[in-house]
Amino acid sequence: MDNRKKLVQYILAYKWQFILGSILGGVVTCGDLLTPFLAGKFLNAVKLDNWNMIKMIALAFVIVQLPKGVANYGQSYLIASATNRIATDIRNRIYAHLHSMTLSFFERNKVGHLMSRMTNDVGLIQNGSGAITDVINAPLTVIGGIARMFMINWVLAGIFILFVPGMGVLISRITRKMRKLTINLQLKLADVIAVLEETIVGIRVVKSFGMEKNEIQRFFEQNLASLKAALKSARRSALVTPITEFFGTIVVVAIMLLGGYLVTSHQIPYGSIVEFGGIAFYVASSAKKIGRLNVTYHQTMAGIDRIFEVLDEEPDIADSPDAVDLGEITGHVAFKNVSFSYQTGEQVLKNISFTMEPGKAVAVVGPSGAGKSTVANLVPRFYEVSGGAVLVDDHDIRCVTLESLRKHIGIVPQETILFSGTIRDNIAYGRPDATDEEVEQAARAANAHMFVSQFEDGYKTVIGERGARLSGGERQRIAIARAILKDPRILILDEATSSLDATSERLVQEALDKLMVGRTTLVIAHRLSTIKQADLIIVLGDGRIVEQGSFDELMQHEGAFARLYHTQFDLKKEEVVASSEGHLEKTQN
Numbered sequence: 214m215d216n217r218k219k220l221v222q223y224i225l226a227y228k229w230q231f232i233l234g235s236i237l238g239g240v241v242t243c244g245d246l247l248t249p250f251l252a253g254k255f256l257n258a259v260k261l262d263n264w265n266m267i268k269m270i271a272l273a274f275v276i277v278q279l280p281k282g283v284a285n286y287g288q289s290y291l292i293a294s295a296t297n298r299i300a301t302d303i304r305n306r307i308y309a310h311l312h313s314m315t316l317s318f319f320e321r322n323k324v325g326h327l328m329s330r331m332t333n334d335v336g337l338i339q340n341g342s343g344a345i346t347d348v349i350n351a352p353l354t355v356i357g358g359i360a361r362m363f364m365i366n367w368v369l370a371g372i373f374i375l376f377v378p379g380m381g382v383l384i385s386r387i388t389r390k391m392r393k394l395t396i397n398l399q400l401k402l403a404d405v406i407a408v409l410e411e412t413i414v415g416i417r418v419v420k421s422f423g424m425e426k427n428e429i430q431r432f433f434e435q436n437l438a439s440l441k442a443a444l445k446s447a448r449r450s451a452l453v454t455p456i457t458e459f460f461g462t463i464v465v466v467a468i469m470l471l472g473g474y475l476v477t478s479h480q481i482p483y484g485s486i487v488e489f490g491g492i493a494f495y496v497a498s499s500a501k502k503i504g505r506l507n508v509t510y511h512q513t514m515a516g517i518d519r520i521f522e523v524l525d526e527e528p529d530i531a532d533s534p535d536a537v538d539l540g541e542i543t544g545h546v547a548f549k550n551v552s553f554s555y556q557t558g559e560q561v562l563k564n565i566s567f568t569m570e571p572g573k574a575v576a577v578v579g580p581s582g583a584g585k586s587t588v589a590n591l592v593p594r595f596y597e598v599s600g601g602a603v604l605v606d607d608h609d610i611r612c613v614t615l616e617s618l619r620k621h622i623g624i625v626p627q628e629t630i631l632f633s634g635t636i637r638d639n640i641a642y643g644r645p646d647a648t649d650e651e652v653e654q655a656a657r658a659a660n661a662h663m664f665v666s667q668f669e670d671g672y673k674t675v676i677g678e679r680g681a682r683l684s685g686g687e688r689q690r691i692a693i694a695r696a697i698l699k700d701p702r703i704l705i706l707d708e709a710t711s712s713l714d715a716t717s718e719r720l721v722q723e724a725l726d727k728l729m730v731g732r733t734t735l736v737i738a739h740r741l742s743t744i745k746q747a748d749l750i751i752v753l754g755d756g757r758i759v760e761q762g763s764f765d766e767l768m769q770h771e772g773a774f775a776r777l778y779h780t781q782f783d784l785k786k787e788e789v790v791a792s793s794e795g796h797l798e799k800t801q802n
């Protein structure tokens with residue numbers, strides 16, 4: 214569907230506001246056009262020394278102006294209310310739509326660019342819709358005004374309208390490029406927001422590398438590019454007013470000369486030329502508004518095009534029409550000949566098959582880039598497999614609803630994202646209805662209660678943006694508490710690689726141990742203790758399973774895992790020896 218038609222659908226939701234606004238616009242236009250009429254009558258009455266007539270005209274003036282003022286207020290409010298509601302609807306729709314999109318969508322689109330569509334582009338629509346009062350009133354004034362001009366004197370009116378088509382053609386030529394210029398400007402503004410967003414989010418990296426000056430320079434350059442685009446667009450848009458005024462001047466001079474001649478040769482009364490001039494003023498300024506509306510129209514359409522570009526993008530993962538609710542599960546997970554490629558093309562997983570028994574822990578290990586995170590991301594169906602299938606309790610996950618699948622999956626990521634709000638809000642993130650007791654219980658199990666209760670406000674402590682007031686280990690324990698509260702059957706654990714101090718490490722490990730009990734767990738394992746405790750270890754290499762088995766089996770096999778183990782965990786050998794397991798000592802000897 215054409216983007217204009219899509220916008221019309223949003224407008225139609227408020228059709229009564231627009232209809233009522235148009236009726237009130239009619240009242241305003243009548244008031245405008247009656248003003249010169251009364252001014253003309255007033256001058257005629259003055260010339261005739263008709264005092265009674267002067268009083269009547271003064272009264273009529275008040276009678277005209279009062280309803281015009283009320284109608285003006287009503288129309289402005291109705292249209293503003295409708296346009297703001299449309300902008301709000303569109304913003305809500307984009308936001309909801311973004312949540313239906315998959316991870317690959319967010320990898321393709323910069324956060325700053327998406328934010329810009331929500332703010333700058335919706336702003337363009339708001340501006341454009343704000344011109345709707347002009348869309349209603351200006352043509353009414355032009356039509357009504359010209360009709361009245363013909364009633365006063367058709368020759369004068371003829372001269373006046375002779376210029377209208379020429380002016381229209383010229384304005385449409387000037388404004389034709391506006392849409393392209395505005396799209397370019399919006400793209401540049403989006404780049405500015407993208408730099409802002411990236412550097413604020415990554416401010417620690419910027420500071421640690423002392424890159425402030427470079428980032429400021431980068432921002433200045435993007436901002437300068439957006440300024441240039443804004444000026445280019447402004448130069449063109451600014452042409453409209455002087456051109457319409459130039460035409461207006463020619464018309465005024467022609468009317469002055471001919472009108473003056475008609476009055477002085479007594480062919481029309483003195484007041485009529487005043488009325489004609491007044492109406493000509495209203496009609497000309499309305500025509501000017503129509504000229505500017507063309508600019509606004511192209512700018513609004515540029516915003517609309519960019520917004521529908523996002524809204525029209527279908528999520529590449531959605532419930533199939535016959536998707537069923539997964540219901541309660543035991544937590545059996547199977548990868549059956551799974552292959553996978555990201556949109557960039559290269560095959561990242563090749564024919565992966567393994568099974569996770571309910572309540573058991575599977576550790577995925579392998580060198581960097583082997584595909585460990587990718588395997589983990591396929592379980593909640595963040596990405597769609599390219600071949601084979603992932604099964605949960607023997608259901609192909611493509612045949613069940615996403616909601617019922619993800620309800621059973623808890624994820625503890627490497628880096629915990631905390632949202633603005635209190636500690637309680639963050640722990641209860643997946644279950645806002647949890648009671649305070651449940652939140653505390655989860656926090657206790659996650660070894661978080663101790664540090665939370667040390668804050669003056671306890672669970673009501675507001676966390677600074679991105680959890681700046683909590684340490685890495687504390688944030689991890691909040692994430693664990695979150696997962697405990699969700700109580701999922703399947704757990705995905707992306708162990709943090711950054712090392713914590715010994716106490717913090719122990720507290721996190723204890724919390725994780727408690728969390729894993731009775732749940733099917735897939736761990737992207739970096740900790741030795743996790744690997745050793747896992748019921749099954751999957752060793753990935755270059756997207757394939759190169760080995761699988763228990764720790765003992767793999768060490769005895771002395772294959773890829775043993776080699777990986779020696780290179781990756783060499784530093785921790787002593788720890789392993791301390792745990793004194795016979796086979797490890799064997800490998801040391």
Ligand code: ATP
Nearest residue numbers: 320555556557561580581582583584585586587588
């Ligand atoms: P690490 O231990 O370093 O986190 P990993 O074993 O978890 O690595 P993955 O993150 O699964 O490896 O990545 C596997 C391969 O897929 C890598 O070659 C990586 O470059 C590529 N890859 C990962 N994420 C994406 C993505 N979103 N788009 C395109 N390619 C990706």
